[in-house]
Amino acid sequence: MPWGKQETKPRLSPETIDYALAKAVADGDIVNLRQLFAPASPLRAWSPENIYSPKYAYLLPPSEQEGERLFQEALALVRDPDIAEHARAQLEKDGPPQLHAALVMTLADNAVRLGKFGAAAQAYEWLRVRPRMQEEFLRQGDTALDQNDIARAVAAYHAGTGLAYNYAAFPEPLPAVPDYQTRALILHADYPSTPENCVAMQDPAAFIRTALSYVFLDAETAARLDARPLEQRIAFTAAFVRRRDPDWDAFAERYRNTCTFVTAFGRRLAQDTPPAEAEDGGLAEEIEEQQATADPREIEARLLGRSIPEGEWWQYLKELAYEHPAAALFVARQSVGHGVEIVMPRLREDCPLVEPLGLDVTRTSRP
Amino acid sequence: MNDAGYVDYFAALELTAEAKQGEVRKNYRKMMKDLLLSIGRERLTEEKRDRLLLDMARLNAAFYILRDNERRARYVEDRRRVIALEEEWRGLAETGGAGAEEARRQFDRAMRDFLTTYMEDLVLEAGRDRECVEASNWDRAHERHAGRVLRHDRHRHYQKILERLPFHEVTAPRVNWEERARVVDAILTEATR
Structure with missing residues (x-):
């Protein structure tokens, strides 16, 4: 032209x-x-x-x-x-x-159908019906749970929690967006002083409560399910994790393989060494000496599916939580000496989510 | 006249608009003392902590604004003005009168300014006031937590105002909640099919 x-x-x-x-x-x-x-x-x-x-x-x-x-x-x-x-x-x-x-209104309904919860929340908010629509989804989810229809309850809670709004956003309120990469850091903010003192080692009821608060991004909604039988909450949590993360099985496979890999380091790695007490030439050096090719940091790289150059434990955790939100529930921080910490798998033997989420290490794993 | 949503600091200190400075100080000290005692007695959950923090911030702000003649006069005038602007816009919007959009913008600006000034800025400023710090033990940790809590509270007030305002970004929806429940039911049925 x-x-x-x-x-x-x-x-x-x-x-x-x-x-x-x-x-x-x-x-x-x-x-x-x-x-x-x-x-x-x-x-x-x-x-x-x-x-x-x-x-x-x-x-x-x-x-x-x-x-x-x-x-x-x-x-x-x-x-x-x-x-x-x-x-x-x-x-x-x-x-x-x-x-x-x-x-x-129709746009908002379609956005929920398509899983575009941010758009739906914004549209409902304009119409001043968002809180009530959110409550309606959760109410129908509770009805589904009364009938033990887990799949429907999960769909309802998925939509209901997705319609949350962040009224404290600055400078204007916004739809609340999933921020697992931040919440995972909060979950693991304190170094577990003993191996038992971490999220994954809580007793089953407490673990499910923590898991629901985390995956819902809201403790208040998680509290709605407190009165439900534990078995139902376990089935619900597992199904919700899979709905939130359709690629969960890929992580589960990596998790099982990483667990197999961890055993290669022997029991020493599983013993807790708080950072303050780590001695010079700690476990990392010892392992390096004994297994010239092995580096404990490979554990977190295997969990994530890629290595981060010079990556710290929290970088692995953030990315892991971003890719697979519920992954943060099944890992713990572990000091390996020299001030180095890694993120590694940690599970209770009787963790009720192991089987439904395919984290059972006795299952066939790729070497 | 509906003034719900525009924070009333006289009511916060259980005072009338004609209250004298002595009454302001007396009520603030008594109410703050009661609040601190109740904080000591209660087992604090996150929710309770936020509520008590907000109560404390509100008492501090009320005292800080009302004990100073100039600040008090400006607060009273700003509150009166924003309520009058709301009335004006609602009147124009309901009658379809000319200038409704300009009145809405003017009101919107005034309302946001009012809420930000009197529910955030001056509340945080009050927390740094010597007399308020002495009475409430307000410190940096309180201020750090208060940011999020105050924004939530400001928005709760904004919602209270919004509920009675005419729709402007969208037409007023005709919501049938039975039909809405059926839509939710259909969405969930599709999602689990």
């Missing part, structure tokens, strides 16, 4: 407007819906932005989406005469737009 000449913006068809709005609603995409009504929106007649240009292709549905149920339902809603008229008026209005509540 010659310099100084502007491409003429093609005329917007009503169908394009409907399709763009329906896509945002079907995708549960609050950001795109807001953008469609922003001052420089490509849907505004006076805006120089052209929705047919490749940079806005993401605002229109690909052909394969057009036949999907959620899109068709959203399209029918967008074409409702009242909603369509309101949307057109807002696109022509000079000033802050007011979105139609029905669009925002």
Whole structure:
């Protein structure tokens, strides 16, 4: 295009407007819906932005989406005469737009369906129904637990906890986002003075309570399940961990293999040596002398699935918790001398989550 | 006139708007003493600790603002003004009057300023005031914890105000909670299918 000449913006068809709005609603995409009504929106007649240009292709549905149920339902809603008229008026209005509540509500419901809980929480918050919607999910989760329907209860609690809001966020409240990488550090903030004094070695009931508070990111929601039988809470926790982390089995396999690897270091590594009491030329040096190729730091690298150059224990823990949130429940800090600490697997033999989460080291492991 | 949400420091010290300086000091000392005694008696959970911290911060702020004539007059005036702006905007929004958007913006700015000034900034400032420190033993550890607790409290007040305000970013939703329960049920059924 010659310099100084502007491409003429093609005329917007009503169908394009409907399709763009329906896509945002079907995708549960609050950001795109807001953008469609922003001052420089490509849907505004006076805006120089052209929705047919490749940079806005993401605002229109690909052909394969057009036949999907959620899109068709959203399209029918967008074409409702009242909603369509309101949307057109807002696109022509000079000033802050007011979105139609029905669009925002359906968008929020779709966002929950698609697991976009942050978008859903924000949309429900606009509609001033978020706390009650969150409570409704948790209530139906409790009903499912009454019927021992674990899968449904997990889905309900997953959505319910996902709709949490952080009212202390600065400067504006925001949807609460999972921050396991920070919470894992809090969980392991104190060095366990004895091997038994760490999260993974708590008695089963206390361990399940800690696990639920951690995976829910909220102790208050975890307390809702306190009165439930322990067996049900165990089954629920295991199912919730797997729902939160669909790639859990990959970690479980690495965990089992790492446990096998740890035994190669013998019992000395399992003995606790608090950092203050570590002697010069401690365990790390001793092991290096005896097994020239072995380095205890390989344990955490195997757990994570990659090594971090010059990585500290907390770096491994953060990344581990980010990749597999519940992993932080089955590890402990371990001093290996020379002021070096690592993160290594630690479990109670009778830990109720070992079997359902596939952490049983007696299972077949790859050498 | 609905003033819920705009922190009332006279009420916090169980005083009327005409209370004299002596009454402010007397009530503050008595209430702070009672609070410190109850802190000593109670077994503190995280939730209770946050609540007591907030009570302490609120008493300190009330005393700090009301004992100084200039600060007190400014607080009273700011509170009166923000309530008047809310009334003005609600009136314009309900009648669809011209200037509703400008009135909303003006009110929104004033409300945020009011909540930030009187529920965060001056509360933290009060915690560094010699007389408040002496009466409440407020220290750096309190201040560190208070940031999060005060923001939560400010937002609780903001929500109280928001509940009665007209919708502006979205149209007012017509929420049928039975239908909402059915939607949640359908979502959960799909999720477990």
